[in-house]
Amino acid sequence: MKNLPHVDAVIIGGGWTGLLMAHELAKHTPLSVAVLERGGARQSADYAGGMDELEFNVRFRMMQDYGLETVTLRYTSRDRAVPIRQLGNFLPGLGTGGAGEHWGAVCPRYVADLFELYTKTVERYGAKRLPEDHAVVDWGVTWNEIEPYYTRGDKLLGVSGKAGNIRGKLIAGGNPFEGPRSEEYPTPPMKLPYVSSLFEDAAKKLGYHPYPNPAATPSVPYINPDGVSRPGCAYCGFCDRFGCMIGAKAQPTNTLLPLVQRQKSVSLRNNCSVRRIVFDKTAKRATGVQYVDANGEESFQPADVVFLGSWTLNNTRLLLLSGIGQAYDPATGKGTVGRNLTHQVNAPTQVFIEKPLNRFMGAAATGVCVSDFDGDAFDHSNLPFLRGGTFRVAGTGFQPVVSFGVVPSTVKARWGSEWKKAAIDWYDKVGTIGFAGEHIAYKTNYMDLDPRYKDHLGDPLLRLTLTWHENERNMVAFASAKANELARAMGAKEIIPAPSYERYDARRYQSTHVQGGTIMGRSPEASVVNPWGQSWELPNLFIMGASTFPQNGAANPTTSVLAFAYRTADAVIGRYLKSPAPLA
Amino acid sequence: MYSLDRKVSRISAQDRSPQDQSGKSSKAPAQTLRIPLRFFTETEAAIIAAAASRIFPSDDAGPGAREAGVVIYIDRQLAGPWGRDAHRYTHEPFDDGLVAEFGYQGKANPREIYRQGLKGLAGFDALTPAQQDEKLKQIESSLFFTTLRRNTIEGMFCDPIHGGNADMVGWQLIGFPGPRMSNFTDIDTHYGQAFRPKPVSLKQVSANPVRPSEEGT
Numbered sequence: 001m002k003n004l005p006h007v008d009a010v011i012i013g014g015g016w017t018g019l020l021m022a023h024e025l026a027k028h029t030p031l032s033v034a035v036l037e038r039g040g041a042r043q044s045a046d047y048a049g050g051m052d053e054l055e056f057n058v059r060f061r062m063m064q065d066y067g068l069e070t071v072t073l074r075y076t077s078r079d080r081a082v083p084i085r086q087l088g089n090f091l092p093g094l095g096t097g098g099a100g101e102h103w104g105a106v107c108p109r110y111v112a113d114l115f116e117l118y119t120k121t122v123e124r125y126g127a128k129r130l131p132e133d134h135a136v137v138d139w140g141v142t143w144n145e146i147e148p149y150y151t152r153g154d155k156l157l158g159v160s161g162k163a164g165n166i167r168g169k170l171i172a173g174g175n176p177f178e179g180p181r182s183e184e185y186p187t188p189p190m191k192l193p194y195v196s197s198l199f200e201d202a203a204k205k206l207g208y209h210p211y212p213n214p215a216a217t218p219s220v221p222y223i224n225p226d227g228v229s230r231p232g233c234a235y236c237g238f239c240d241r242f243g244c245m246i247g248a249k250a251q252p253t254n255t256l257l258p259l260v261q262r263q264k265s266v267s268l269r270n271n272c273s274v275r276r277i278v279f280d281k282t283a284k285r286a287t288g289v290q291y292v293d294a295n296g297e298e299s300f301q302p303a304d305v306v307f308l309g310s311w312t313l314n315n316t317r318l319l320l321l322s323g324i325g326q327a328y329d330p331a332t333g334k335g336t337v338g339r340n341l342t343h344q345v346n347a348p349t350q351v352f353i354e355k356p357l358n359r360f361m362g363a364a365a366t367g368v369c370v371s372d373f374d375g376d377a378f379d380h381s382n383l384p385f386l387r388g389g390t391f392r393v394a395g396t397g398f399q400p401v402v403s404f405g406v407v408p409s410t411v412k413a414r415w416g417s418e419w420k421k422a423a424i425d426w427y428d429k430v431g432t433i434g435f436a437g438e439h440i441a442y443k444t445n446y447m448d449l450d451p452r453y454k455d456h457l458g459d460p461l462l463r464l465t466l467t468w469h470e471n472e473r474n475m476v477a478f479a480s481a482k483a484n485e486l487a488r489a490m491g492a493k494e495i496i497p498a499p500s501y502e503r504y505d506a507r508r509y510q511s512t513h514v515q516g517g518t519i520m521g522r523s524p525e526a527s528v529v530n531p532w533g534q535s536w537e538l539p540n541l542f543i544m545g546a547s548t549f550p551q552n553g554a555a556n557p558t559t560s561v562l563a564f565a566y567r568t569a570d571a572v573i574g575r576y577l578k579s580p581a582p583l584a
Numbered sequence: 585m586y587s588l589d590r591k592v593s594r595i596s597a598q599d600r601s602p603q604d605q606s607g608k609s610s611k612a613p614a615q616t617l618r619i620p621l622r623f624f625t626e627t628e629a630a631i632i633a634a635a636a637s638r639i640f641p642s643d644d645a646g647p648g649a650r651e652a653g654v655v656i657y658i659d660r661q662l663a664g665p666w667g668r669d670a671h672r673y674t675h676e677p678f679d680d681g682l683v684a685e686f687g688y689q690g691k692a693n694p695r696e697i698y699r700q701g702l703k704g705l706a707g708f709d710a711l712t713p714a715q716q717d718e719k720l721k722q723i724e725s726s727l728f729f730t731t732l733r734r735n736t737i738e739g740m741f742c743d744p745i746h747g748g749n750a751d752m753v754g755w756q757l758i759g760f761p762g763p764r765m766s767n768f769t770d771i772d773t774h775y776g777q778a779f780r781p782k783p784v785s786l787k788q789v790s791a792n793p794v795r796p797s798e799e800g801t
Contacts, residue, residue, distance in 0.1 A: 049790035051763030054742040059666060059797060070673040073686060082686055085673045191772040234766035245765065356778035360760055361767035395771070400741035400760045415639040415724075415733055416717065424645055427758040428778070453675055505685040 001290070002299045007267075010289055010303035011035045012274045012318070015098025016558065017309035017544035017565040019256035020156075023226075024569035026263035029577060033266045034301060036291055038273040038310075039095030044254040047243030053399040057241045062102040064092040064311075069455040071313060073506055075467040076444065077330055083453050083461065089343075089505065090512040091241065092311045096270060097252035099311060099512055103558060104240035104364030105216035105249045107159045108390065109150050110553035110560050111375035112143035112179030117440070117551050121386060124376065129386060131471055135340050135441040137550050140522040140531035143179045146563055149570075151182050153562035154214075157250035158222035158230065161185035161214035175211040175369065177377040187218040190233060190366040193395035195357045195431040200368040202489035203391075208372045213392055215365030216250040216558070228255055237397015239364035249363075269293075275459060277306055277322040279538050286324075286541045292457065305572070308518075308543045309565070313447070315547035316517030317462040320449050325528055325537045328446050330465075336528045338447040340516035341466055342552035345389065345437035347476045347498035349483035352408060354493055356428050359403075362395025373482060374554055375438070385474035389437030389554035391483060398428070406430050408494045433486055435479040435498070436511070439552035442469060447517050466504055473501045513557050518543050519550040532583045533568040539582045542568055619656055622663035623695065628702055629655050634709040636736045638716050647753045654739030657748030661735065662695050664798025669693035694731060701728025743786045746796055755783040763789050 009025060011018045014037030022035050055061050064087075072081035093099030113120040116138045121130060130136055163184045164174025189212035192200070203210035217233040224230075233248045247254045260266050271294035278300065279286045288302035308315050319325055319337045326335035371377065373388040380386055405414075405423045413419040450463035480498050487495045499508060521527025524536035529548055535541040544565045546557045553560065571583055621629055636649035636658070649655070661667055678691045692700065704723065708716060723729045739748030741755065743762065749755060755762055759780040770779060786793040 049786065049793040051765075051789070052743050052745065052786055052794055052796070054738060054746055055794060055796060058738060058742075059671075061794075061797065065671050066673045067669070067671045080679070082679050082682060082689060083673045083675065084687060085689060086671075086687060088687055191768075193771055194775045197772075197775065232768075234768050235771040236763070236765055236767060238763065355776050356759075358770075358774055358779045360764070361771045361779075366771075398760075400754065400758060401738050404737055404741055404758065415720075415736075417641050417643045417645065420640055420643070420648070421645040424758055452677070503683060503685050507685060507687045 002297060004299050004301045006302045007032045007034045008303065009033045009305045009307065010301050011307040011309060012289060013037065013098065013308070013310035014096045014252070014268055014270070015093065015309065015311070016100040016252050016561060018307065019252045019260055020562065020565045021307050021309060021544065021569055022260045022263075022266045022268070023256050024566075024573060026260065026266050028573045031265065034303070035260070035266065035268045036272040036274055036289065036301070037096055037268065037270050039093070039270065041270045042096040042101060042243070042253055043257065044243070044247045044251060047245055050242060051236065051238045051245060053401050057399055058401055060087050060091060060241065062093060062095070062241065062243065063087055064094045070461060072450040072453055072461050072463045073504070074463070074465050075504065077465055081450055081452075081463045081465070084506045088507045089510045090514050091509070092313070092512065096257065096268070100252045100558070101243050102241050103512070104396070106365045106392075106394070106556040107154070107157065107161070107214040107216045107559050108369070108555035109178065110555050111177065113376055114438075114551060114553045115139040115141050115143060115146065120376065125380065125386070131440070131442070131469060133443045135443045137340075137441070137519075137521055137526060139520055139550055141520070146567065147179065147182060149563035149566040150559060152566050153559045155186050155225050156255055156562065157216040157559070158186045158218040158224055159214050159216050159559070160187040160190050160212070160219045162189050162212050164211055173211060175371050176209050177371045177374050185214065187220050187222055190215050190217065190219040190363065191235065192366065192368065193357070193359070193362045195353075195359065196367040196393045196395055198353065198431070198490045199393035199433065199486065202486050203368070203370045205489050206485060208370045210368045210370050213365055213367040213369050213394060215363065217244070217248055217363045217365050224255065226259055228258060230254055233363050233366070235361050235363055235366070235395070237360050237362050237395075237399070240396060273457070274310075274318065275321065275457065277308070277318060277324060277541065279322070279324060284538055286538045304540060306541045308541065309545055312514055312546040313462055313517065315543055315545055316447050317449075319518060319528070320462070321459055324535070324541070327448055330443055330446055333443065336519070336526065338517050340441040340519045340550050341445045341447050341464060342439040342441050342515050343466065344511045344513040344552050344554070344556075345439050345472050345475060346511050347435040347437065347479055347501070349433045349435070349480060349487060349498055350406060350496035351431045351433060351487040351490060351492045352426060352494040353429055353431055353491055357431060359398035359428055359431070362397050364394060364396045367392055367394030370486070373479065383474075383478065385471045385478065387438040387440060387471075387554075388475065389435055389479060391479070391486065392434040392436065393431060394434065400427070403427075406496070431490070433483045435476075435483060436554050436556065437472070437475050437479060438554045440471060441516060441551055468501045468504055476501045511556070513546065513552065515546040515549045515552050515557065518547040520548045521550065530583060532571040533564065534571070534576070534583050540580060542572060544568055619653075621659050623659050623667065624655070624662070629659065630709040631702060631705050632658060632698075632732070634716060635705065635720060635732060636739070638713065638720055639733050639736045640740055646757045649736055649740060651750065651753050652740050652748050653750040654736050654748050657739030657742060657746055658735045660747045660798045662698060664800070666798070667693065667695045688727075690727070697728050697731055701726065701732070745786050745793060746798065752783045752785060762786070765789055
């Protein structure tokens with residue numbers, strides 16, 4: 001193994017959080033920084049010739065290569081796990097920018113009470129209402145503490161939207177159920193595709209409070225506080241699973257990378273897969289990281305501070321592979337690494353409308369939301385579930401390979417002339433009402449290392465033990481009934497309800513919003529990091545990303561990930577570097 | 585080599601020079617293209633072309649798999665990294681007897697799935713359409729058929745850069761305009777009205793289209 005010259009800080013992962021931290025450190029400190037990214041170099045200009053559905057939306061060119069590495073899955077700790085052999089339920093990224101390059105740019109914040117979920121739920125409904133095997137906890141952070149960091153995240157991205165609550169004052173046209181914001185959105189709402197306008201009208205008719213989906217594909221050209229400019233969205237419809245052709249969609253490569261590349265103190269190394277965080281157990285210190293480069297050469301990079309900002313599941317895997325902290329054991333409840341695995345509860349309803357929708361136009365994040373059934377905005381006293389989610393009709397550009405073939409139930413054929421004719425007739429007349437719901441944590445949903453399967457380097461794969469519970473099933477049933485009413489109000493001739501939540505389905509794209517494993521909290525017995533992302537075990541190790549989130553909020557997590565990364569950066573720069581010790 | 589007989593599509597007809605159009609009937613002439621095969625034998629290609637044509641027929645509703653060149657698309661995909669499962673996790677052991685929700689757990693890659701499926705379709709291209717449909721109904725729950733059906737849809741509607749959707753016939757059929765760089769002025773107009781701009785392909789809009797993965801790096 002090659003011993004490399006010492007750097008002050010090493011950052012694992014060149015995505016949103018890694019580049020954000022590199023930028024903050026370079027801006028505010030003289031530290032030398034190495035960023036290690038397992039995938040290749042990418043830049044915003046690479047995407048100009050990439051509007052190819054097959055290559056990006058079907059063959060998933062921007063995603064992690066499952067030929068090298070995947071995860072295994074089982075439903076309970078009694079089962080034997082098998083590998084998820086092809087991309088499906090989530091889509092991890094690969095290369096500079098990570099999944100932040102191919103994301104859809106849907107940018108809501110979490111509801112304000114999510115951070116105190118245990119306390120608030122018990123206050124309103126009593127402890128007995130929580131499911132018997134729940135692992136619901138408070139995060140150790142309150143809305144007022146995190147809100148300023150959300151605002152910084154919104155400004156970094158130039159999020160388009162309409163505030164519904166500024167400092168407690170409700171504003172018509174925004175989301176009245178959101179936590180109070182300190183400011184209006186950086187850019188005004190995006191233009192709406194027809195299907196979203198139909199949904200908006202339907203929601204109003206039913207007495208709900210529709211509002212524009214917060215979007216990091218800004219409606220107008222935008223210059224962020226760092227002086228980085230991007231054009232406004234052109235509604236080409238190639239967002240989700242693509243890099244943006246014109247650089248409008250906020251991506252690490254068009255917001256943070258240009259700044260980081262300018263900094264002499266930062267070196268970004270591509271094709272470097274970190275295999276272990278090396279630490280001194282006695283001194284309780286991480287001493288650096290061990291990684292393998294594109295040529296297969298192993299190196300040890302010593303550093304004073306280690307930042308772990310890989311894709312959410314890989315954060316957990318790297319701690320387990322490194323032997324940092326105690327692996328969670330569901331039988332005893334002991335150990336913390338791997339606990340509180342959650343996945344967003346997504347339940348799409350397809351709506352047949354007898355009008356052409358021109359669905360090729362749009363952006364994944366332009367649309368209309370309804371949050372009347374989000375979080376605890378509605379009374380759950382007499383409902384068979386806790387929490388809720390947001391309905392969303394977005395203008396995700398309909399691309400034909402993945403969307404052709406939806407036919408009304410009267411057509412039984414799935415091939416041949418009858419099917420073909422019906423599928424052509426209905427091709428541009430089917431909309432989707434999305435529902436994104438919270439997934440509370442359970443003692444039985446967790447991660448550890450798989451005893452049977454290994455990656456291409458010979459390291460054990462991460463094993464997910466994950467299944468849906470009654471709370472999710474009942475929430476989806478409730479949401480589907482509401483979606484049905486909304487669909488009827490949109491003029492639906494036919495409705496295809498959300499797929500079954502009987503069993504977790506590794507084939508269907510759920511979302512890339514899988515969370516937990518290295519959760520934050522107020523005690524080392526029940527969490528992996530403190531509310532600043534600092535490891536309880538090794539105080540010079542900081543973990544960033546959704547792996548630190550103890551619950552899955554309904555909202556898509558990127559702005560929350562950015563907010564917590566900014567909070568970690570402030571704590572490190574303002575306090576830790578001055579006095580390297582556990583933060584409190 | 586595979587002979588792809590197809591009618592000149594609407595777009596091409598519009599684009600023809602005036603001399604070409606003069607003196608010709610409205611019925612466009614058939615063109616025959618000879619396209620080299622990368623994976624299939626000629627016999628296999630004829631069978632897959634025939635089967636894809638029953639899945640997505642050429643009929644009163646418009647052109648189908650034959651005009652789009654679906655078999656050319658599939659041939660290239662099978663010859664490329666997808667055909668050999670380059671990006672699928674293929675470590676042993678392969679467990680079976682699991683619920684379907686765990687996704688495909690088999691060992692066979694797409695090339696092997698096709699070769700296995702073709703064994704049961706000898707002489708398929710010589711059957712009548714009704715006999716072909718009958719034969720396909722017998723295998724419609726097989727992995728081979730579901731793969732072929734999925735690949736047929738891909739070959740109908742992918743960018744022509746991949747060998748299918750020749751002359752953008754698939755896109756014309758459903759009114760998809762392809763990679764249109766900006767819909768800024770159109771997104772919130774045309775509410776309730778079909779807006780069908782003339783399709784463009786990736787090569788037409790970009791000087792440097794991303795190189796298809798089946799063409800290698």
